[in-house]
Structures are given as structure tokens and as C-alpha cells.
Amino acid sequence: MPGFELFGADERKQVNDVLETGILMRFGFDGARKGIWKAKELEATISKKFGCRYTHLVSSGTTALSTVLGALGIGYGDEVIMPTFTFVASFESIISVGALPVLVDVDDTLTLNPDAVRKAITPKTKCVMPVHMCGAQADMDSLQQICKEHNLILLEDACQSTGATYKGKYLGTIGDAGCYSFDFVKIVTCGEGGAIVTNREDVYLKSDGFSDHGHDHIGVDRGADLHPYLGYNYRISELHAAVGLAQFSRIDEFLAKQRAGHSQLKAILAQLPEISFRRVLDEAGDSCTFLSWFLPTTELTQAVVAELKAQNAWGGNFYWFDHNWHYIRKWEHLKQGVTLNALHPEYKAAIMQQANKDFGPSDAVMSRGVSTQISLLISEQQIKEKGEKIVAAVKKVLAAQKISA
Numbered sequence: 001m002p003g004f005e006l007f008g009a010d011e012r013k014q015v016n017d018v019l020e021t022g023i024l025m026r027f028g029f030d031g032a033r034k035g036i037w038k039a040k041e042l043e044a045t046i047s048k049k050f051g052c053r054y055t056h057l058v059s060s061g062t063t064a065l066s067t068v069l070g071a072l073g074i075g076y077g078d079e080v081i082m083p084t085f086t087f088v089a090s091f092e093s094i095i096s097v098g099a100l101p102v103l104v105d106v107d108d109t110l111t112l113n114p115d116a117v118r119k120a121i122t123p124k125t126k127c128v129m130p131v132h133m134c135g136a137q138a139d140m141d142s143l144q145q146i147c148k149e150h151n152l153i154l155l156e157d158a159c160q161s162t163g164a165t166y167k168g169k170y171l172g173t174i175g176d177a178g179c180y181s182f183d184f185v186k187i188v189t190c191g192e193g194g195a196i197v198t199n200r201e202d203v204y205l206k207s208d209g210f211s212d213h214g215h216d217h218i219g220v221d222r223g224a225d226l227h228p229y230l231g232y233n234y235r236i237s238e239l240h241a242a243v244g245l246a247q248f249s250r251i252d253e254f255l256a257k258q259r260a261g262h263s264q265l266k267a268i269l270a271q272l273p274e275i276s277f278r279r280v281l282d283e284a285g286d287s288c289t290f291l292s293w294f295l296p297t298t299e300l301t302q303a304v305v306a307e308l309k310a311q312n313a314w315g316g317n318f319y320w321f322d323h324n325w326h327y328i329r330k331w332e333h334l335k336q337g338v339t340l341n342a343l344h345p346e347y348k349a350a351i352m353q354q355a356n357k358d359f360g361p362s363d364a365v366m367s368r369g370v371s372t373q374i375s376l377l378i379s380e381q382q383i384k385e386k387g388e389k390i391v392a393a394v395k396k397v398l399a400a401q402k403i404s405a
């Protein structure tokens with residue numbers, strides 16, 4: 001996955017362009033910046049490449065989500081449907097605007113199960129937020145259909161899937177709006193950064209204002225413009241945008257490397273009938289940041305994880321079921337409603353009620369799944385070794401189970 005693995009002269013040049021003018025702010029200072037507008041340039045580059053009308057950069061993927069939720073008018077009294085397998089930013093951003101995160105099961109696509117989404121809809125549901133986890137797609141046809149039937153907003157968290165497509169369209173550009181993360185471990189990095197993409201002018205303009213204290217950015221002088229509504233400071237800096245420009249220009253190269261490594265590794269693991277793979281809805285559009293695979297039982301999976309760890313061969317693999325940041329099972333702070341700022345007691349109770357529901361169908365999938373990250377630096381030989389170690393570990397555990405049976 002991470003673009004930081006491939007930094008080069010272009011990143012340095014882009015940053016130096018900004019350092020030479022000394023204008024690190026993305027707005028204003030028109031004369032002093034000598035025509036250098038890195039954030040604007042990256043926004044135009046992303047819109048062009050991904051075929052969407054608007055891109056707005058912000059300081060992170062998390063603030064992109066908070067910003068666009070605000071711009072979409074989602075808040076008090078609204079329910080937002082999100083998956084049990086994601087990053088904590090999903091519920092953080094929903095809570096940041098005062099809405100209720102409604103957690104819903106994932107299936108073997110590792111993303112929202114559309115049937116579970118249907119069952120979770122109430123009169124208060126305002127938005128469905130699929131998360132395109134680990135580089136590949138949620139079922140956008142089904143989710144679009146559901147949102148159309150129930151008049152809901154469709155907001156794509158594509159933070160882990162920048163550059164992936166679904167039936168020819170870039171993830172993030174299919175729903176009402178989408179978000180990307182350019183944090184340090186994503187496929188394209190700014191150091192820290194994020195983006196909102198949308199075809200809706202209203203969502204774009206409100207995102208632009210919300211992420212800059214409500215400035216309407218109309219008029220020449222910064223400060224002489226108006227603040228039609230409250231906002232926050234979620235701005236990206238020119239330095240971060242400069243790094244992103246260099247990184248984003250290489251996205252096709254990064255994707256090609258990942259796709260090659262992914263198919264090589266998949267061919268090795270596919271030799272074992274016990275290993276199955278994540279159901280990917282559009283294989284050609286998978287960004288292939290990870291190869292996600294399953295074993296038949298939780299017990300077998302946990303034994304294989306332990307075996308790979310014992311052999312010091314676990315690096316680059318993720319068992320999300322046990323992961324503190326990505327799966328409901330370990331989100332104790334959410335389940336207990338622990339916040340530093342006091343919440344209204346009824347709102348806090350509703351959050352806790354959501355987080356403490358039974359997620360048996362998610363557990364049944366997540367407890368059997370491992371994701372192997374595809375590094376941009378890994379060689380064919382290293383992938384071969386990695387794959388063979390996984391195969392050997394599975395074989396060893398299977399043999400031991402037969403003996404003990």
C-alpha cells in the first residue's frame with residue numbers, strides 16, 4: 001500500500017516550490033505566492049483523473065468525512081449507517097457532527113452487507129456510508145438502489161481505496177460524495193491530508209466553507225469575505241498538497257505494482273483448497289493494496305496466525321478480528337461511550353446501544369480472514385517467499401489438526 005515507500009526527487013521539488021515563495025497557506029497572499037497554488041493544482045488533478053466535477057482537499061481523511069457530513073446537512077437526530085469493519089474515523093466523524101452511527105454487519109466482501117443495510121433503515125436514517133475497505137469495492141449497485149428507494153444520501157468512505165474503480169467509475173465518485181485519505185500509510189500520501197470528491201456544487205461549496213471557519217471565499221481579500229455559517233479549521237497546507245501532487249502523479253504506477261504483486265501472491269495461495277478469497281465485486285477495479293483470504297474455521301485461522309508469528313513470518317499480515325482500530329470487537333471506548341466531552345445522556349445511550357448489538361455475521365467472516373499487504377517495494381522473489389510461508393503454515397496446522405483428531 002504506502003506511497004511513502006516510493007519518495008523521490010519530485011516530492012522534494014514540489015515542496016521546494018512552496019518553500020521558495022514562503023506561502024504555506026492554501027488561501028490568499030495572491031501576489032506573494034507567485035502563481036504557486038499546490039492545493040488548487042492537486043484538486044484539479046484529482047477531479048480530472050477521477051472524472052468528477054469537484055475535489056476539495058482538507059487536513060485528513062477524518063476531517064474530510066466530518067466536513068462532508070456537515071456539508072450534506074447531517075447532524076442531530078440523523079442516523080448514519082456504517083459497517084462494523086472500518087477504521088475508527090467512521091464513527092468519530094459521525095459523532096463529530098452529532099449524528100448517530102448505526103453499525104451494520106459486513107459479509108465476505110469485507111464491506112456492508114446490503115441486506116443488513118435494508119434491515120437497519122428507520123425513519124431517522126439519513127445516510128448510508130459504505131467503506132471500501134482494503135482497496136476494493138462495496139456493492140455500489142445495491143447500495144445505490146437502496147438509497148434511491150429510501151431517499152438516502154450515499155457517502156463513500158474511499159479512504160483506503162483511492163484509485164480503485166467499480167464498473168469503470170472511480171470509487172468515491174459514485175455516490176453523493178466520497179472521501180479519500182492521504183495519511184502516511186495510504187497508497188498516495190501528503191504526510192497528512194484528505195479529500196472530498198463530489199459532482200454536487202452545493203456539497204463542494206459548503207465543504208470549502210465548513211473546513212475554513214465558514215469563509216465563503218467570495219471577494220478578493222481574505223478576511224473581507226463573509227461567514228454565512230459556522231465552520232472549523234480543517235485546511236490542508238501547501239506543503240502537504242505539494243507532496244500529494246508528486247505522489248498522485250504516480251498513482252497508476254503504484255496501482256500497477258500492487259496489482260502485479262497481488263495476482264502473484266493469489267496464485268500461490270490458491271494452490272491450497274482450504275484457502276478462499278474475499279469476494280471482490282469488480283476484480284479489474286481492485287486497487288490491490290491487500291490480498292484478503294479466508295480459512296474455513298476461526299480455530300484454524302487463529303492457529304495459522306500463531307504459527308506465522310512463531311516463525312517470524314507475520315510481518316505485513318493483518319488479522320482484523322483482533323485489531324484494536326479496525327473492528328467493532330475491540331472498540332471498547334465506543335461500546336462504553338467514553339468521551340472526554342460530556343454527551344447528552346440519551347445520545348450517549350443510543351451510541352452505546354448501537355455498538356453493543358450482536359454482530360455474529362460479521363464475527364463469522366472477520367474471525368476467518370487475514371489480509372496480506374502488498375508493499376510497493378516487495379520483489380517477486382519476496383512475494384514468492386511470503387506466499388510459500390503462508391502455504392507451509394496452513395499445511396502444518398492442518399497436519400497437526402489431523403493428528404490430534
Ligand SMILES: *Cc1c(COP(=O)(O)O)cnc(C)c1O
Binds near residue numbers: 061159160181182193
Ligand atoms: C485512514 C482512514 C480514514 C481516516 O483517514 P486519516 O487521513 O487517517 O484521518 C478513514 N476511513 C478509513 C477507512 C481509513 O482507512
